[in-house]
Amino acid sequence: MAFTILSYNIQEGGENRLPLIAGVIRDLNPDAVALLEANSRTNAEALASGLGMHLAYGEANSAFAVAWLSRLPIRRAENHRLPVLAKTLLDVDVVWEDMSLRLFAAHLGSRHDLPQPEEEGPVILDLLRLVAGQPHLLVGDFNYGQSSSSGAILGAPTSRRLDLRSFRRPPGLSRRSRQSCWR
Secondary structure, eight states: OOOOEEEEEOTGGGGGGHHHHHHHHHHHOOSEEEEESOOOHHHHHHHHHHHTOEEEEEOOSSSOOEEEEESSOEEEEEEEOOTTSSSOEEEEEEEETTEEEEEEEEEOOOTTSSSOHHHHHHHHHHHHHTTTTSOEEEEEEOOOSTTOOHHHHHOOOOOOOEEGGGSOOOTTOOHHHHTOEEO
16 A cells, blocks of 8 residues: 655745645545745645644745645654754654655745755755654655756655665564555
């Protein structure tokens, strides 16, 4: 069984587009959604409520907040609102098929922001190293373009299926769960 994740920049909090945004999420039916530019906590709460999903919300160092919506209960949420980040990095933990999954969402600085992705990337990678050996995924808006080297720092944007078999099985984890994948 696949675990599906959607990374969605809803632009400036979604404003008057909440029904359209909810429709896109409903149609794609993901297990978890990283909302970028979730500038309005009220709008993020309305989306979570309307979609029957759990919410974790991360205030940012600018107006551009980040949120996670999840069909699964969010066991833990940590907002890494570090001074070196133009916005923030929101980290949540969900349990899927008896396995703890760490999901990270970031919205890196654009050409208009300070700091720039070149400064943010190494800090984010240092945080990800702390969960090496555990299933984890980083998604978001990396502002990867011609004027940015964030693709070189974090890896070029991709969409792929990730195989959880490469992770060591924690005690009590079933063989079926260990062999599952998410996309």
